[in-house]
Amino acid sequence: MDKIDETQVMRARDFWASVVMIAVSLFFLWKTSEIPLWGGNRAGVTGTDWYNSAAIVPLFIFGGLLVLSLVLLVISIRSGGAQNALSGVGIGWDRAEVFRSSTIGLMLLAYVVGLVPRVDFILCSGLVITALTFGFYGGYTQRALIACLAVTFAGLFAFVSFPAQADWNAHGDDWVTLILWIFLTLLVLSKAGPERVLRYVPFIAILAPLILVCAMAFGFRQNVPARGGLIFKQIEYHYYVTLRPLWKD
Amino acid sequence: MRLRLGRLAAAAVMATGIAATASAQDYPYRDITTAVVWGAGGGTDTINRMIMAEMEKHLPVSINVINQTGGVAGSNGMVYVMNQPDDGYTLVGLSESNVTAAVQGGWDKKFDFWYPFIVGGSPDLISVPADSPYNSLEELVDAAKAAPGTIPAAASGAGSIHHLNLLAIEKGSGAEFKFVPYKGSAPGQEAAIAGEVALVVTSLAEQAPLIEGGQLKPLAMLTPEDAQIGGATVPSAFGVYDGLDQYLPLKQAIGFAVHSSAGDDVKAALGEAFEQAIASDTVAEWAAANNYDVGGQHGAEAQELFANLEATFAYTLQDLGAATVDPASLGIQKP
């Protein structure tokens, strides 16, 4: 047992996964008990019984999940997963990898939950594209940290200052995002001397969301996030008032 | 750096200033968006796309139709439109089924939150599989009376317009069927063809291709009028059972709505375009080809119609035990 191979690591992870799944299936079995099993007459359907109650299939599913998780637990214990499960090496803990995936996870969370509903789509997407590329191109830990802090701060600021949907069109968070984006872009450009790829980042970050949002809104004529955003509001206004009369009349 | 930021800010302030003056323009100056609360390809979606294309001709702007689905009884879409400004640039495409959203816990507004425009609806009818032993409504009802609660009857989910029509025919004729809910009209009709159920209640528009294709046999219309389909006449159930007019007709009301709180100029502009569109040949031809009756109500008349539907649906659902919110607590009057 000197060297831990990949299967061993997997079994150690399985140990934890099965413990989590046992807990989850027990929780949902308990939630299922809130759904009436013995029927009675529901929603105008007479003659309901246990076999067509809304709880029967979920009971099978979570029961099955519980059984399969137990089997997995047994497999992982028998192959030595339990002994390895408590040590970091055993579950293949890799600090750099955990740092990488958790910073990305945080950025995506801040983007989807904090920024997209509240901040102009071009601004927040530009920030996120710049941050993700800058943070992970070349694999420098410090850059990833800076990028992650910038996006998380913007997301948190938007989320905390405008929690209610009624305020989502306010522009304070748009300005914060814009400033962070400019700051990050300058940082990218300052490093772009030796790393030529970084030179393209600002262009991609501006053009990609701009083209996408315009194609969606004016080409496909669909709904886009944050219609009242700082930049999109202007684009929409000028599209209808300045541009479109050119070919409509 | 500071200079650039300052210039940017100045430009942005200028642009915002322009936008502020824009709102003073006449309605509508920019495109209108209609968010249909049901999926693409369905009845409500099709009707909205048709009527919006027609209304565009009488408005200086275009109308986009998008879909905002999900929730219960279309609540996700209604909540979405509710949260948009009441400036008349976001309409909601809806149908009679949406009146149950409140009592089913989808949102917390009475339906008079909307100012509706009704394009029309298709009448419901009762049909049996082509090889069914029943050839008239009486035969079917007599069979049901002989063995109450055993003949399986398909209709879309509990609390839908078709389910309410099924309930009405049960009350009016004294028969009792075994109600089997399906997720939508198409699966219910499919089940009737496969012989899984003995009868199906859906709208004429939905059944027409199957009746014409000889896969379903129509027994009776659930409206006071007879109907013509595939060269044959489908008799009205009203002539068979006298008590029916107490419960029926319960008809679809498909159309769109704007916030009740929208300005009078918005309602007037939309109303004018709507009336012109409804009067057009395109709408008449479309309705005839697809077995729809054109409604054309808007304003107070349409609001009253929806209030009635809301009361009927809400209290029926409560009786059936499918309402999670007490309609009285929402201020809905008992019909």
Next chain:
Amino acid sequence: MDFIFSQLAGFGSALVSLTADPLTYLYLIASVFLGITFGALPGLTATLAVTILTGFFGNKIPLDYSLIALLGAYVGAIYGGSYPSILLNIPGTAASAATAMDGYPLAKAGRGGEALGLTTTASFIGTVIGTLTLLIFVWALLLVSKNIASPEKALLALFGILLSGTLMSEDLVIKGWIAGLIGLAMSMVGLDPLLSEPRYTFGWSYLLSGFQVVPVLMGAFAIPQIIDGLRHVEAGKILALKGRILPNLRSIRRYLPTIGRSGVIGTGVGALPGVGEDVAGWVSYGVGKTVSAEGDKFGRGSLEGLLCSETANNACIGGALIPLLVLGIPGSPPAAALMGAFKINNVIPGPTIDPEIILRVVAILVMASLTMFLMGLFTARVFIKILAIPQTVFLPVVMVLTTIGSFSVGGGINDLYLMLGVGAVAYFMNLMKYPIAPLVIGVILGGLFDETFRRSLFLSDGDLSVFFSRPGAAILLVLNLGLILSQLPAAKRVFLRLKGRSA
């Protein structure tokens, strides 16, 4: 015989109406190009290409055209994976993993152009074989499927989930089943279809309508790909391409039996529910290695090995559409994304699908494979240039694409929350080597299973015999039980072996 002729006539008229429409070419060229690009870039998959395009075209343009875009991207992406396999020894998609075994040695030996020419031809022939099988089989099956009622539907749905779980799992089979169960559990959320009982909504009214297909697809396929791909990778050296990319007709003629066999294997694997192109490629490669006279040369630059995998993975496309169109059960992960596109257009694939749609799908596939063939021969150098773009540059853009596409499909911002949640679950499942395909199949078929299973019992008043008294149901029940039982002894053997080791 009449039947086949009438099929061919129907197909012919569908093809004519397709070719006569100038818009067709616009969508075809754009989508096949995009598909090949997605396939060629390591880190982007065929499933992702179809999923993202569903977000973009799904319900925004008429279904007739969105089908062109989606199928074009599907065909292109499965083919595009062969570029990095051959030139970088990194498979662009899992489907092309077997291609790298022989493609890379060939390119190293300076025969890269020839290899690319051959894969292009093989992909084209494979797609056509799969498509023709689709045309014939779908119609034969549709005749039977009118008799399918609730009990059969329930058992079929279950079979699809189980089979996908059994075959798609890299690690233990039990993990595939667990993934399937998690998918089923996700599909339970919302108002139940029979009694309108709310389940697991936790007071969030958006969830009353259940998990929507498109956000689940986006979450399951895009998010893990993005999290996993955003890392620094030493750029591999792209082998310089010598010679022109032309199909070597002599080799094609010589290996015609191989191509035919691989096409049939690919189509067959594709027809299995939820089992995709990667399995098709490997199975065909494995069979080729044992059957072929020059099997010992496989892995060292054998043209035959190359043809085995490339024909099969493209033939898989037609196969995967058979169960999708006839039964509403997707045959591969990209077909699951296609199913999402059908669903948001209110078209329910299955026995009641409009036959016109099937004929159109077949016609589109033929046109798409032709477009792919021509692009592969004449614009290959463009795709080779694309290979040099680092993942860290294009993946952030893909994230933005996914976000706006998912947002505009229907549920708005709530769909995005759902997408992120499913994405997090899928990421951890990837980390633990759980297959994602059974989860997606579970979400898609779970509602159907719940509804039809309970309705069968409701109609029979709780009599369980409905599941074995009907002939169709009985066969399906035996298949389901057989699948479960076949895994139990295997599991037992694992136990015994482990016991032996620890003792």
